Amino acid sequence: MMTKDAIIQKLKESGLRVTPQRLAIIEVLIEKGHLHPGAGLIYKEARKKSRSLSLSTTYATINEFSRHGVIKTLQFDGVENRCESNLDEHINLICERCGKIMDYKIRPSVDQKDMTRRTGFVVTNSRLEYYGYCRDCRQDKKRRQVP
Amino acid sequence: MMTKDAIIQKLKESGLRVTPQRLAIIEVLIEKGHLHPGAGLIYKEARKKSRSLSLSTTYATINEFSRHGVIKTLQFDGVENRCESNLDEHINLICERCGKIMDYKIRPSVDQKDMTRRTGFVVTNSRLEYYGYCRDCRQDKKRRQVP
DNA sequence: TATTTTATCTGGAATCATTCCGGACTTCTA
DNA sequence: TAGAAGTCCGGAATGATTCCAGATAAAATA
Numbered sequence: 001m002m003t004k005d006a007i008i009q010k011l012k013e014s015g016l017r018v019t020p021q022r023l024a025i026i027e028v029l030i031e032k033g034h035l036h037p038g039a040g041l042i043y044k045e046a047r048k049k050s051r052s053l054s055l056s057t058t059y060a061t062i063n064e065f066s067r068h069g070v071i072k073t074l075q076f077d078g079v080e081n082r083c084e085s086n087l088d089e090h091i092n093l094i095c096e097r098c099g100k101i102m103d104y105k106i107r108p109s110v111d112q113k114d115m116t117r118r119t120g121f122v123v124t125n126s127r128l129e130y131y132g133y134c135r136d137c138r139q140d141k142k143r144r145q146v147p
Numbered sequence: 148m149m150t151k152d153a154i155i156q157k158l159k160e161s162g163l164r165v166t167p168q169r170l171a172i173i174e175v176l177i178e179k180g181h182l183h184p185g186a187g188l189i190y191k192e193a194r195k196k197s198r199s200l201s202l203s204t205t206y207a208t209i210n211e212f213s214r215h216g217v218i219k220t221l222q223f224d225g226v227e228n229r230c231e232s233n234l235d236e237h238i239n240l241i242c243e244r245c246g247k248i249m250d251y252k253i254r255p256s257v258d259q260k261d262m263t264r265r266t267g268f269v270v271t272n273s274r275l276e277y278y279g280y281c282r283d284c285r286q287d288k289k290r291r292q293v294p
Numbered sequence: 295t296a297t298t299t300t301a302t303c304t305g306g307a308a309t310c311a312t313t314c315c316g317g318a319c320t321t322c323t324a
Numbered sequence: 325t326a327g328a329a330g331t332c333c334g335g336a337a338t339g340a341t342t343c344c345a346g347a348t349a350a351a352a353t354a
Contacts, residue, residue, distance in 0.1 A: 104262060106256070120285065126277050129274040130272070133271070
C-alpha cells in the first residue's frame with residue numbers, strides 16, 4: 001500500500017500530471033483500498049472531492065495507475081473489476097456470497113527460477129485467489145439451515 | 148481431466164440429459180482441453196460435430212458443466228472466458244503476448260485449516276495465475292530488440 | 295404407440311462494464 | 325502570451341454473455 005506522497009512522486013517521475021481528478025482518485029484508493037473498490041465506487045467517492053469528475057476519466061485514470069504500477073486491477077467477468085492497492089504477494093479471499101475481498105499474506109510458495117528453467121515461462125505478475133465464504137456469510141448460512 | 152465416460156456418467160447422475168449438442172461439446176473439451184478453449188472455439192469446433200448447435204446453447208452448456216464440476220471457468224474481462232478441464236490444484240501460466248495458458252503442477256502451499264482458523268474463511272475453489280511471457284514470446288522479444 | 299411432461303435448443307434482442315471518440319479545457323514551456 | 329502536450333468530458337460504440345419465448349426433442353406414463 002503506497003502512501004499518497006509516494007504515489008504522487010511516482011506519477012511525476014513517469015511524466016504524468018497530478019490533476020485534481022487524479023488526486024481525488026488517489027485519496028479514495030487510500031481510504032477505501034481495503035475494500036478493493038471497483039470503478040463505480042471510486043467514481044462515486046471521488047466525485048465528492050472533485051465534483052466534475054466523469055466516469056470515463058475514472059476508468060482512464062485507473063488504467064493509467066495500473067499501467068504505472070500504482071495499483072493492480074483484478075479483472076472479473078460480468079461484475080465490476082476491482083482495484084488492489086496491496087502490491088505484495090498475497091492471496092485474495094473472495095466471498096462468493098457478499099463479494100467481499102480480503103488479503104491473506106503468504107510466503108511465496110513457487111520456486112520461480114526452477115519453474116522458468118523447466119517451462120521457459122518468466123513471471124511478471126501474479127493473481128492468487130481463493131473463492132469461498134467469509135465468516136459472516138458462513139454463519140448466516142448455518143443459521144438459515146434450521147429456520 | 149475427466150474421461151468422456153466419466154463426464155457422461157456425472158451428467159446422468161445429476162439428472163441432466165446427454166444430448167448430441169452436449170456430446171459434441173464434451174468431445175471438444177477433451178480434444179482441445181489443453182488449449183483452455185473459450186466459448187468461441189468450443190462453438191466453432193463442436194459445430195462440426197453437431198451442425199445445428201447455437202452459440203446460446205454453447206454458453207448454456209458451459210455454464211451447466213461448470214455448475215456441476217465437470218470443468219472450471221476462468222473468467223476474464225474484455226476477452227473471452229476460458230474453460231479449464233484440469234481440476235487438480237495447479238497454477239496457470241498465462242502469456243500476456245500470445246494468450247496461451249499452460250498448467251504448472253504444484254503442491255498445495257497454503258495450510259487451509261490454519262487459514263480458516265485465523266480468518267474464518269472456508270475455501271471452495273481456487274484460481275492461481277502467473278502472468279508473464281512464454282518461452283516462444285520471450286525469444287521473439289529478444290530477437291526484436293536488435294532488429 | 296399415443297400422450298403428457300419435462301428438459302433442452304434456437305435466434306434474436308437485451309445487458310452492462312468498459313472503451314472509444316471528437317471537441318473542450320488545463321497545464322507546461324519558451 | 326502563444327503554442328504544444330496532456331487531460332478531461334459526454335455520449336456513442338463495443339462485444340462477450342445472458343435473457344427470452346417459442347420450437348424440439350427426449351423421457352415418463354398410460
